[in-house]
Amino acid sequence: MSITSANQLELLQTADAVAREKMIDPSLVVEAMEESLARAAKSRYGADLDIRVKIDRKTGRADFTRVRTVVADDAVENEKAELTVAQAKPYLADPKVGDVIVDVIPPVELGRIAAQSAKQVILQKVREAERDRQYEEFRDRAGTIINGIVKREEYGNIIVDVGRGEAVLRRNEKIGREAYRNGDRIRCYIKDVRREARGPQIFLSRTAPEFMAELFKMEVPEIYDGIIEIKAVARDPGSRAKIAVISYDSSIDPVGACVGMRGSRVQAVVNELQGEKIDIIPWNKDAATFLVNALQPAEVTKVVIDEDAERIEVVVPDEQLSLAIGRRGQNVRLASQLTGLDIDILTEEEESKRRQAEFEERTRLFMDTLDLDEFFAQLLVSEGFTSLEEVAYVDLDELLVIEGIDEGTAGELQARARDYLEEQNKKALEKARSMGVEDALVEFDGLTPQMLVALAEDGIKSLDDFATCADWELAGGWTTVNGDRVKDEGLLEAFEVSLEEAQNMIMTARVRLGWVTIEELEAQAAAEESEG
Numbered sequence: 001m002s003i004t005s006a007n008q009l010e011l012l013q014t015a016d017a018v019a020r021e022k023m024i025d026p027s028l029v030v031e032a033m034e035e036s037l038a039r040a041a042k043s044r045y046g047a048d049l050d051i052r053v054k055i056d057r058k059t060g061r062a063d064f065t066r067v068r069t070v071v072a073d074d075a076v077e078n079e080k081a082e083l084t085v086a087q088a089k090p091y092l093a094d095p096k097v098g099d100v101i102v103d104v105i106p107p108v109e110l111g112r113i114a115a116q117s118a119k120q121v122i123l124q125k126v127r128e129a130e131r132d133r134q135y136e137e138f139r140d141r142a143g144t145i146i147n148g149i150v151k152r153e154e155y156g157n158i159i160v161d162v163g164r165g166e167a168v169l170r171r172n173e174k175i176g177r178e179a180y181r182n183g184d185r186i187r188c189y190i191k192d193v194r195r196e197a198r199g200p201q202i203f204l205s206r207t208a209p210e211f212m213a214e215l216f217k218m219e220v221p222e223i224y225d226g227i228i229e230i231k232a233v234a235r236d237p238g239s240r241a242k243i244a245v246i247s248y249d250s251s252i253d254p255v256g257a258c259v260g261m262r263g264s265r266v267q268a269v270v271n272e273l274q275g276e277k278i279d280i281i282p283w284n285k286d287a288a289t290f291l292v293n294a295l296q297p298a299e300v301t302k303v304v305i306d307e308d309a310e311r312i313e314v315v316v317p318d319e320q321l322s323l324a325i326g327r328r329g330q331n332v333r334l335a336s337q338l339t340g341l342d343i344d345i346l347t348e349e350e351e352s353k354r355r356q357a358e359f360e361e362r363t364r365l366f367m368d369t370l371d372l373d374e375f376f377a378q379l380l381v382s383e384g385f386t387s388l389e390e391v392a393y394v395d396l397d398e399l400l401v402i403e404g405i406d407e408g409t410a411g412e413l414q415a416r417a418r419d420y421l422e423e424q425n426k427k428a429l430e431k432a433r434s435m436g437v438e439d440a441l442v443e444f445d446g447l448t449p450q451m452l453v454a455l456a457e458d459g460i461k462s463l464d465d466f467a468t469c470a471d472w473e474l475a476g477g478w479t480t481v482n483g484d485r486v487k488d489e490g491l492l493e494a495f496e497v498s499l500e501e502a503q504n505m506i507m508t509a510r511v512r513l514g515w516v517t518i519e520e521l522e523a524q525a526a527a528e529e530s531e532g
Helices: 008-022 026-045 112-139 209-219 254-259 261-272 287-294 318-325 327-339 348-370 374-382 388-393 396-400 407-434 449-457 463-467 471-475 499-513 518-531
Strands: 051-055 062-070 100-104 145-154 157-161 166-169 185-196 199-205 228-236 240-247 277-282 302-306 311-316 342-347 477-481 484-488
Touching (some): 026 062, 112 185, 112 199, 145 209, 209 228, 209 240, 228 327, 240 254, 240 327, 254 261, 318 342, 327 342, 348 374, 348 407, 388 407
Parallel strands (some): 240 277, 311 342
Antiparallel strands (some): 051 062, 145 157, 145 185, 185 199, 228 240
């Protein structure tokens, strides 16, 4: 086929037809045609030539040109496509490096092989353009719900026809009891869209918490309008779920709006999720109140929060324990996911026994160390004293408010406590020195003799050793492993050293050793604050 003999408008008509069929920009098809014709021309005139083809977007005329670039004398790599300034003088009046010489060349006659090659180039370009269009389209729809038709099943994964492409609903993203046949309609959440070599990959989900949130957004106009916000969702797909909502309009009840008239709104979501039971819970910024709501239908009598450990202790009536935990721990597990806290559930009887054990332990401590009778020791514990340090160094007036304690008795109590602590410190210091703890670490501010012993038992005996520690190694912390929070025991955690205190001590040690300067620390802190 000769370009000159063919109907020149046929190129544009073909480009438009392909573009409409594949729903891509016609100019991309024309560019693919230009590239394919240029390749065919190179096979005719020489592969080293820089041949370009330009198709007129109005007439369809294809112009073939040979392009040569002027380069420096020592930069010529391809003599067919490059020439020096001297070689360019016959073609240009005043040639300079970077100038180009464009010569029109005759159109090529496309043989069978050349035509087949040109067809492959066009198909490849069109395929790439189609993939790019699909990726851009579905990337923007990630995080939304899409309707599709089940096309086939592959190894438990469902291939879904979503109109302009195929998507995958993996086996672990299906609700357990669901089974689909070819041609079934299906509604899914677009969880992820990835650009891969074989084309855009669209991954769907029906188990994602976001799927439930989007379903409620479709059923509840107040959520769509932003009057009600879904703050958190926790799901056991196909079985039970909890969803926390808040209303920004005091006249609208968020729970009632989500339930709907006679439960119509929530029932529509339940039906879509194969009968999954949904607890709709009012969200509250107070963690304790929110947790009490999240553990419904169980009743809670007491809540104790450990913010540092992100754990929460809940006390429930004895008869409510099974209800609070739920079948196979489902209720407490969903409440934990909803609040983002680890939850320990105790019955009132268990908590009472634990409080009694703590009371007896502290009573025994004061009896043994301060040489007190049981009644007097219990009196101190009842007033909230938990350690010898509190007794030894508390303001004297706090002891005088206890019934039966006068100034002389209070002074004697403090003297006994201080004497005992000093004796313990002396023994601990001797033990630390016998273990090889260096003077620089002994004299370091903030470390007690008992802390020195704990450090030495872990091999930290010098200031250099101490300065290489991480703050969490001293104060302890929490690490997430496979989705579970795991406790990291700190060397000084028993002495109630906070993460901030540990960090300050370590930085002070590094400054004292000359590893870093105060100015560098201040500059780093300022940079972190500006980034934050």
